[in-house]
Amino acid sequence: xxxxxxxxxxxxxxxxxxxxxxxxxxxxxxxxxxxxxxxxxxxxxxxxxxxxxxxxxxxxxxxxxxxxxxxxxxxxxxxxxxxxxxxxxxxxxxxxxxxxxxxxxxxxxxxxxxxxxxxxxxxxxxxxxxxxxxxxxxxxxxxxxxxxxxxxxxxxxxxxxxxxxxxxxxxxxxxxxxxxxxxxxxxxxxxxxxxxxxxxxxxxxxxxxxxxxxxxxxxxxxxxxxxxxxxxxxxxxxxxxxxxxxxxxxxxxxxxxxxxxxxxxxxxxxxxxxxxxxxxxxxxxxxxxxxxxxxxxxxxxxxxxxxxxxxxxxxxxxxxxxxxxxxxxxxxxxxxxxxxxxxxxxxxxxxxxxxxxxxxxxxxxxxxxxxxxxxxxxxxxxxxxxxxxxxxxxxxxxxxxxxxxxxxxxxxxxxxxxxxxxxxxxxxxxxxxxxxxxxxxxxxxxxxxxxxxxxxxxxxxxxxxxxxxx
Amino acid sequence: xxxxxxxxxxxxxxxxxxxxxxxxxxxxxxxxxxxxxxxxxxxxxxxxxxxxxxxxxxxxxxxxxxxxxxxxxxxxxxxxxxxxxxxxxxxxxxxxxxxxxxxxxxxxxxxxxxxxxxxxxxxxxxxxxxxxxxxxxxxxxxxxxxxxxxxxxxxxxxxxxxxxxxxxxxxxxxxxxxxxxxxxxxxxxxxxxxxxxxxxxxxxxxxxxxxxxxxxxxxxxxxxxxxxxxxxxxxxxxxxxxxxxxxxxxxxxxxxxxxxxxxxxxxxxxxxxxxxxxxxxxxxxxxxxxxxxxxxxxxxxxxxxxxxxxxxxxxxxxxxxxx
Numbered sequence: 133x134x135x136x137x138x139x140x141x142x143x144x145x146x147x148x149x150x151x152x153x154x155x156x157x158x159x160x161x162x163x164x165x166x167x168x169x170x171x172x173x174x175x176x177x178x179x180x181x182x183x184x185x186x187x188x189x190x191x192x193x194x195x196x197x198x199x200x201x202x203x204x205x206x207x208x209x210x211x212x213x214x215x216x217x218x219x220x221x222x223x224x225x226x227x228x229x230x231x232x233x234x235x236x237x238x239x240x241x242x243x244x245x246x247x248x249x250x251x252x253x254x255x256x257x258x259x260x261x262x263x264x265x266x267x268x269x270x271x272x273x274x275x276x277x278x279x280x281x282x283x284x285x286x287x288x289x290x291x292x293x294x295x296x297x298x299x300x301x302x303x304x305x306x307x308x309x310x311x312x313x314x315x316x317x318x319x320x321x322x323x324x325x326x327x328x329x330x331x332x333x334x335x336x337x338x339x340x341x342x343x344x345x346x347x348x349x350x351x352x353x354x355x356x357x358x359x360x361x362x363x364x365x366x367x368x369x370x371x372x373x374x375x376x377x378x379x380x381x382x383x384x385x386x387x388x389x390x391x392x393x394x395x396x397x398x399x400x401x402x403x404x405x406x407x408x409x410x411x412x413x414x415x416x417x418x419x420x421x422x423x424x425x426x427x428x429x430x431x432x433x434x435x436x437x438x439x440x441x442x443x444x445x446x447x448x449x450x451x452x453x454x455x456x457x458x459x460x461x462x463x464x465x466x467x468x469x470x471x472x473x474x475x476x477x478x479x480x481x482x483x484x485x486x487x488x489x490x491x492x493x494x495x496x497x498x499x500x501x502x503x504x505x506x507x508x509x510x511x512x513x514x515x516x517x518x519x520x521x522x523x524x525x526x527x528x529x530x531x532x533x534x535x536x537x538x539x540x541x542x543x544x545x546x547x548x549x550x551x552x553x554x555x556x557x558x559x560x561x562x563x564x565x566x567x568x569x570x571x572x573x574x575x576x577x578x579x580x581x582x583x584x585x586x587x588x589x590x591x592x593x594x595x596x597x598x599x600x601x602x
Numbered sequence: 603x604x605x606x607x608x609x610x611x612x613x614x615x616x617x618x619x620x621x622x623x624x625x626x627x628x629x630x631x632x633x634x635x636x637x638x639x640x641x642x643x644x645x646x647x648x649x650x651x652x653x654x655x656x657x658x659x660x661x662x663x664x665x666x667x668x669x670x671x672x673x674x675x676x677x678x679x680x681x682x683x684x685x686x687x688x689x690x691x692x693x694x695x696x697x698x699x700x701x702x703x704x705x706x707x708x709x710x711x712x713x714x715x716x717x718x719x720x721x722x723x724x725x726x727x728x729x730x731x732x733x734x735x736x737x738x739x740x741x742x743x744x745x746x747x748x749x750x751x752x753x754x755x756x757x758x759x760x761x762x763x764x765x766x767x768x769x770x771x772x773x774x775x776x777x778x779x780x781x782x783x784x785x786x787x788x789x790x791x792x793x794x795x796x797x798x799x800x801x802x803x804x805x806x807x808x809x810x811x812x813x814x815x816x817x818x819x820x821x822x823x824x825x826x827x828x829x830x831x832x833x834x835x836x837x838x839x840x841x842x843x844x845x846x847x848x849x850x851x852x853x854x855x856x857x858x859x860x861x862x863x864x865x866x867x868x869x870x871x872x873x874x875x876x877x878x879x880x881x882x883x884x885x886x887x888x889x890x891x892x893x894x895x896x897x898x899x900x901x902x903x904x905x906x907x908x909x910x911x912x913x914x915x916x917x918x919x920x921x922x923x924x925x
Contacts, residue, residue: 236839237646240832241876244642244759264834268757290751329739329747331836358736 177226178214178491180205180481181246182255183266188234190259193470197258197281198229199463200474204482206462207448214482217489225478232257236265243269251275252491253481256295258470260284260302260332263295270294276484276493276500280477281470284335288519294493296500297520298477298512302332303339305430306380308527309406310340312539313378314347316550320403324353324376326367326391328383333408340380352376359387365394372400377551382407389416392423403551404428406527412468417530426552428529432469433476433509434537436545437526442506447479449508476509483512622774629767633760643876645763645831650872652770652824653845654852654864659777660817661850662859663786664810665793666719670727671821671849673734676840677704678822679829680738683750693756694765697826704822705815712811719796728843735841749836752829762831769827773820777861780816789813793859855897857904866905 182201185194205225208214213222228249232238239257243266246254254270256263256279263282267290270277277295279287283302287295313320323344327333334356344351353374355367368391371379379395379402382388388410395405404426410416411429435456439445449455455475459467480500485491488499497518504513504522513522527539529549536546629648633641653675661668681700685691715726739747780786788809791799800806829835848871856867871890878889901908 236832236834237828241639241642241646245639248637248639261834261836261839264751265832268752268754268833271754272757272759286748286751290754292754331748334747356740358739 176223178216178223178253178485179226179228179249179251180253180255181228181243181249181251183230183232183239183242183246183257183262185234185258185262186231190234190262193281194234194258196468196470197474199459200280200467200471201227201255201478203459203462203471204475204478207458208478208482211448214485216485216491218491223491232262234259234262236261239265240269247273247275253278253493253496255477255481256280256282258282260287263287267292267295274494276481276497278477278481280473284331285339285519286331286335288515288517292518294497294518296480296497296514296518298480298509298523299432299473299520300523300525301519302335304525305336305408306340306406307343308525308539309380309428309430310344310347310349312527312548313349313404316548320377321350322352322375322377323349324371324374324379324381325351325355326353326364326371326379326381327356327408328359328381328387329356330359330383333381333383336408344380357383357387359383361387362390363394364391365398368394368398368400372398376402378402378404378406380406382410384408385410385413385415389419392420392427396423405552406430411530412528412535414466414468414535417533417535424530425532426529426549428527428538428548428552430525431528431537432523432525433472434469434526434528434535435467436537437508437510437543439506439508439510442511444505445507446483446505447507449475452508455508472509476507476512479507479509480512626767626771630764633763638759641763642759645759645766646828646876647868647872648763648766648770649824649828649831650848650852650868651865652766652773652827653821653849654856654868655770655773655777656817656820656824657849658853658858658860658864659773659780659820660813662853662864663780663789663793663813666716666810667724667850668727668817669724669846669850670729670731671817672841672843672845673727673731674704674708674818674821675825675828675845676731676734676738676835676837677707677818678825679835679840680744680750681822682826683752683829683835684744686752686756687750693830697765697769697823697830700826701819701822704825705819708815708818709811712807712814716807716810716814731841731843731846735837738841739837747837749834749840752833754833756830757833759831762827766824766827766831769820769823773824774861774865776816776820780813781861785809785812851894854904855894857906857908857910860904860906860910863904863906 184198185191186198205227209224213224215222228246228251230242230245232242239262243254247269252275254266254275254277256266256277258281260282263277263279264284264287267277267287271292271294275294277292279295279297280299282297283299283305285301285303288297288301313323325337325341327337337356341351341354353371353376355370357364357367364387382391388407391407392405395402406428408430411424411427412431416427417424433452435452437452440450449458452472455472456467459465459471480503481496483503483505484496484500487503488495490496490499501514501516506512510524511522512520515521524540526537526543527548528535529538529546529552530536531546531549536544538544538546538548629644632644636644656674657668657671660666678697678700681703682693682696683700685699686693686696689696711730715723715730718726738744780789788799788804788806791802791804792806792809796806825840829840832839852867852871853864854867855871856865857863871894874893875890903911
């Protein structure tokens with residue numbers, strides 16, 4: 133009797149394992165077979181599939197992008213859906229999205245899942261590597277893949293026919309900064325390049341380098357850095373010794389802030405600092421306070437931009453400010469350009485569907501190749517590879533706690549603070565010690581003198597915790 | 603002589619082989635009757651089976667915990683991609699070259715690292731994988747941080763599935779062969795007491811290096827097949843420590859040093875992660891973490907380890923009663 137009791141324990145364990153395995157297998161089959169059936173398909177709804185990095189490295193960017201797309205879907209559905217000529221009626225939009233955890237292998241599996249769920253179109257996840265992982269699946273299944281947050285030029289160099297970019301590619305990021313510097317008086321001569329060692333930043337660097345040389349600049353310092361490093365002082369000390377007047381570089385958020393703090397601790401004097409990505413985030417100001425002042429960032433979009441005077445214009449949102457307010461009301465946070473480009477991606481798809489009158493990805497892709505229009509996000513026009521060539525980057529600069537658009541001058545809301553006299557002081561003496569009055573020239577036209585008084589900074593000292601643009 | 607090396611003692615062939623062949627047949631026909639998404643799920647499940655099993659080949663049999671395991675995966679992926687792109691040879695040949703590169707690397711580093719034991723070995727391997735990441739991130743020969751993309755002409759999800767199935771099957775078969783060979787016995791002796799094993803004439807360094815190289819070869823194959831499927835490889839994805847940790851979690855959950863253990867671990871953990879990743883976009887990592895904590899607290903030996911020890915215990919008690 134004893135023996136059977138003991139055996140029963142071991143058998144119980146085996147039975148337990150078998151039950152767990154059965155549950156897992158059944159659950160797997162359930163999601164794989166039942167989910168497509170539960171998704172409304174056919175002509176009653178336009179199904180759009182995507183993954184977003186809602187956890188992992190790109191979580192904050194992914195969340196911003198997702199909110200942008202969801203807001204577009206909400207707006208479209210509130211206005212009665214998208215009119216589809218071939219069906220003779222308007223259809224609402226349905227988004228299917230999964231969290232890819234910033235992992236390329238999850239993107240690969242999830243897009244395989246999406247293509248079995250009768251999606252008509254695909255939207256790419258945020259970031260270049262994840263977009264590159266989704267692209268072959270879209271291509272093989274002849275589904276349009278709209279990229280809103282994958283900027284690397286390599287995406288459009290692989291011969292994919294179904295990948296369409298809504299944002300400016302990486303090679304365009306620092307071009308307007310060089311243009312702006314070339315128009316400065318006095319024009320700086322010595323530039324320092326200090327970019328992160330990642331595909332996006334390297335792509336930016338490889339295009340800005342020849343462009344800067346062609347504009348007559350001298351590159352006196354040219355190094356890359358490991359984004360995960362927590363200190364760049366030894367490299368920045370070399371930069372200081374090189375006699376550079378302007379620093380152009382960066383990669384993403386954390387490293388950008390670290391560069392600023394290190395510049396401050398070394399007391400390096402520069403006429404201008406232009407970093408990728410980081411300064412665009414409102415946290416850049418709240419984290420760094422007055423240290424953020426004068427720092428510039430190439431931006432895909434800023435809320436103070438207005439394209440409504442251009443035609444043909446598409447979309448219910450007529451200005452950047454309107455989008456800013458709409459996003460603010462919906463989510464309680466300020467949108468950055470990631471949110472704007474995601475919303476604009478929805479607009480591009482909507483325009484493609486309306487003008488082609490079809491829900492067929494191939495037809496809509498062909499339609500997009502011929503499109504040439506403006507939205508609140510700017511110009512849309514693609515080349516034969518699907519790469520964005522219409523949209524242009526702008527340069528933004530933190531000025532007295534407000535992010536101003538400073539270049540190109542046709543859309544600028546303020547004149548560039550240059551030389552920004554980024555006197556990187558010790559935190560104990562956090563006050564602006566610029567040259568008081570600086571003559572500024574934009575596009576060869578002298579503009580008003582710019583003066584920052586101590587009182588402006590007294591104000592700034594209070595604002596950092598609330599990074600409000602207004 | 604080879605036979606002597608391979609098969610020390612014969613086991614019940616039918617009991618040992620039939621379930622495996624059955625599973626293999628089902629998986630081989632799966633692409634014909636499952637959806638594309640389930641096939642894709644199975645493909646990555648097979649990748650995790652191959653990875654946790656190749657991890658098991660070294661760590662499970664020797665007891666040395668390899669925290670730099672992802673280095674083998676990454677080198678295999680890079681080796682496969684670079685030979686495919688530069689030599690334009692068939693994928694399977696490129697994959698084997700990737701595996702061989704990974705294996706050669708393992709042999710090269712086995713000389714210094716396998717002299718270390720316990721935590722020192724773990725730390726050395728962890729740093730080695732990190733060092734590889736930094737080197738690859740800055741080395742223009744491997745396209746530094748940009749990495750490589752597999753051209754779309756190689757995209758074939760069904761073929762990718764069969765390659766991954768083959769890699770997983772061969773890895774499991776190899777573990778079975780090793781466990782029933784003199785190599786397996788030697789490793790078992792080393793695992794239990796290395797000094798004693800050496801004192802009775804077992805060349806511990808040699809056997810450990812062989813197991814290390816075999817483990818690296820299969821991890822490299824899996825890395826190559828995975829890279830082909832994911833289509834991109836760059837240093838952060840190729841040398842991602844999460845891959846090491848996932849392989850450790852899977853094989854420990856199922857039971858290190860057993861054949862079925864890492865497979866069970868991979869099936870459970872990957873299914874859970876995949877299922878909750880789809881249904882709970884924000885909470886899946888928490889759910890995954892809680893499950894791992896609960897399992898580790900309740901069955902630290904892993905599922906198969908627990909079953910085996912219970913079976914042994916009841917057999918011992920039976921024998922004691924009868925004796």
